[in-house]
Amino acid sequence: MSDKVRLASIGLGRWARVLARGVQRGDKTELYSCFSRSEDKRAAFMEEYGVPKSASSLDELLADDGVEGVIITTPNDTHREVITSALEAGKAVYTDKPIAQTLEDAAAIKAVVEKTGGVFAVGHSARRLSGNRVMKQWIDDGTLGGVSMVEANFSNERGLELTPETWRWYLSKTPGGPLIQLGVHHADNLQYLLGPVKAVSAHTRKLFTNAEVPDATMAILEFESGALGYLGCGWASPGIYQIRLQGTKQNLMYDLDFTHWDEAHEADEYSSLVSQAYGQQERSPVELPHTDMFREQLEEFGLAARGEATVEVQVDDAIRALAIVHTAIESNRQNGAAVEVESLLSEVGITI
Amino acid sequence: MSDKVRLASIGLGRWARVLARGVQRGDKTELYSCFSRSEDKRAAFMEEYGVPKSASSLDELLADDGVEGVIITTPNDTHREVITSALEAGKAVYTDKPIAQTLEDAAAIKAVVEKTGGVFAVGHSARRLSGNRVMKQWIDDGTLGGVSMVEANFSNERGLELTPETWRWYLSKTPGGPLIQLGVHHADNLQYLLGPVKAVSAHTRKLFTNAEVPDATMAILEFESGALGYLGCGWASPGIYQIRLQGTKQNLMYDLDFTHWDEAHEADEYSSLVSQAYGQQERSPVELPHTDMFREQLEEFGLAARGEATVEVQVDDAIRALAIVHTAIESNRQNGAAVEVESLLSEVGITI
Numbered sequence: 001m002s003d004k005v006r007l008a009s010i011g012l013g014r015w016a017r018v019l020a021r022g023v024q025r026g027d028k029t030e031l032y033s034c035f036s037r038s039e040d041k042r043a044a045f046m047e048e049y050g051v052p053k054s055a056s057s058l059d060e061l062l063a064d065d066g067v068e069g070v071i072i073t074t075p076n077d078t079h080r081e082v083i084t085s086a087l088e089a090g091k092a093v094y095t096d097k098p099i100a101q102t103l104e105d106a107a108a109i110k111a112v113v114e115k116t117g118g119v120f121a122v123g124h125s126a127r128r129l130s131g132n133r134v135m136k137q138w139i140d141d142g143t144l145g146g147v148s149m150v151e152a153n154f155s156n157e158r159g160l161e162l163t164p165e166t167w168r169w170y171l172s173k174t175p176g177g178p179l180i181q182l183g184v185h186h187a188d189n190l191q192y193l194l195g196p197v198k199a200v201s202a203h204t205r206k207l208f209t210n211a212e213v214p215d216a217t218m219a220i221l222e223f224e225s226g227a228l229g230y231l232g233c234g235w236a237s238p239g240i241y242q243i244r245l246q247g248t249k250q251n252l253m254y255d256l257d258f259t260h261w262d263e264a265h266e267a268d269e270y271s272s273l274v275s276q277a278y279g280q281q282e283r284s285p286v287e288l289p290h291t292d293m294f295r296e297q298l299e300e301f302g303l304a305a306r307g308e309a310t311v312e313v314q315v316d317d318a319i320r321a322l323a324i325v326h327t328a329i330e331s332n333r334q335n336g337a338a339v340e341v342e343s344l345l346s347e348v349g350i351t352i
Numbered sequence: 353m354s355d356k357v358r359l360a361s362i363g364l365g366r367w368a369r370v371l372a373r374g375v376q377r378g379d380k381t382e383l384y385s386c387f388s389r390s391e392d393k394r395a396a397f398m399e400e401y402g403v404p405k406s407a408s409s410l411d412e413l414l415a416d417d418g419v420e421g422v423i424i425t426t427p428n429d430t431h432r433e434v435i436t437s438a439l440e441a442g443k444a445v446y447t448d449k450p451i452a453q454t455l456e457d458a459a460a461i462k463a464v465v466e467k468t469g470g471v472f473a474v475g476h477s478a479r480r481l482s483g484n485r486v487m488k489q490w491i492d493d494g495t496l497g498g499v500s501m502v503e504a505n506f507s508n509e510r511g512l513e514l515t516p517e518t519w520r521w522y523l524s525k526t527p528g529g530p531l532i533q534l535g536v537h538h539a540d541n542l543q544y545l546l547g548p549v550k551a552v553s554a555h556t557r558k559l560f561t562n563a564e565v566p567d568a569t570m571a572i573l574e575f576e577s578g579a580l581g582y583l584g585c586g587w588a589s590p591g592i593y594q595i596r597l598q599g600t601k602q603n604l605m606y607d608l609d610f611t612h613w614d615e616a617h618e619a620d621e622y623s624s625l626v627s628q629a630y631g632q633q634e635r636s637p638v639e640l641p642h643t644d645m646f647r648e649q650l651e652e653f654g655l656a657a658r659g660e661a662t663v664e665v666q667v668d669d670a671i672r673a674l675a676i677v678h679t680a681i682e683s684n685r686q687n688g689a690a691v692e693v694e695s696l697l698s699e700v701g702i703t704i
Contacts, residue, residue: 148567148568148588149507149568149584149588149589151584153596201553202572205578205579205580207500207578208600216501216580217580218501218572220553220554220571222555222557226557227559228557230570232501232503236500236600237599237600237603238598238603238631238632239628240596240603244592247589248509248560250590251592257635259633276590276591276592281611281612331688335689336553336689337688337689338688
């Protein structure tokens, strides 16, 4: 019998499949069980990924002693309940981003993580992209000099394709639209690169989508370091995934062709990182080591479930990312006036 | 004797030289006279560009019947006085951007332009770059579909090199720092592309420069069309000149290597415009016809001085661009809250 870490998928939609392929590219973890309310979906998922078991209820899955960790890809507004049940059942928990829909839910999840002492990972995989790792290194070793500005955009065409059958159509289920689905990635990336954000000014607009959610959002972030950040997220155009850093010694421009996002092991091949040094006319391409963000985070999670690794993105990092989204939404309500991230965290009693 | 339009340069610093080379690349205009308070500068400029005459005072230059038009590159806070004198002397006037330092000055200039009926051009040359012209065409002919977001950045290392001997060091002479010197270009470009801006949310910070001015500025623009725009301008990094448009059918990404900015006739060679179409995995480079923004705008101005052409960027366009800068500065005072452009214009009695 294999000694791989036995994981179970909860929620069997498109994203569960992307992560299942990430698990299968690794050699330390395996998919052992799965659950969705739909029996057809369970059967299809088992066949597609060779998963030996399924459960007909969440309780049944969590009662299975064979399951060491769960991978949650259910809608954002269900995260709190599913995560809480899984942690209380003694399972290690990986949840897709965002950690939760609301900061209230996130505060409850943080309390359960701390009470149970369980292993808890949030899928802020994007920080593991090769370009992000290299940018972080260049910042930390001083190659960039002082960073005054960073710009990030994560957009795609989702808003043009949404139908009332999908939860992302509804403002009550997807507050902020692309901000909470895409922007939360960059909210983590940018804080990973430059430290905590202090305040956010933002505007959100609904322009071309038929859904309830906004499809054009822009935010200005003020970092505790003093640097300024821009975060743009749209749902009404072809895909974009970019980060640009402006330092006193160098600029770095990172560009990933979003159409290759789902296949993380190939993403580096469709990415470029370009530097421009102070006083130089020519730009230089920067070599990107190969990474596989989905495989790596799920292997780390699996090993952590056995106490053999530490999870990189834990509850506080994930809350910081979600807090930027909700601070942006609040700033939009206040016509763009800067809102302190801390003010929203303290409202729900979160101390980081 | 040549029948070229006889122009005179007022203010003989670095930018006068860039424009002088633009004049000399053309075949319809010539530099006929020049003025700076420094006799040494006048002598050097005459020799360097083969200018036959100079004047030892502004009045002397403006009294010269041989001068058909003047090219003003003096500091922003002198524009109002020099422009007013030149228009009242019956000369056609080209002034470098911004039209003036303050909206009060701009209102006074607009009144003089309307009173004298003189030819008046403002050097918002950047809209003439090949990439901007192609982007405008793709918007107007529907190729992009509906545009929800546009991002623009114009930055350079100026703030790291300023000394107290230069007027750009001082906040009183360069309010907004890179916003008024660089951002005003994109303020024109973006309104050229997407129409008037209604409101601005902005933050400005002073981080790495020793000068009084900010060196990191970010603004979110709300267009009357509903689209959102981002404008980033820094003075603490290597140069950047970029515009990105997000449309429902296409994205367009324009990137000009700023280190080649001054030599406008070569700028297209160091530029790229790339499109990404909805549903397509591959991006496509877009061909950029050759342009020479400085030559073209000065030829247009020269011909307009003789009634043989119409100036593209007149007083109202230039005021709209300056108004975005000052609305951004006002928004920063209000901690990023959106400020209506119209509110600043009406304060100084400008109706556009």
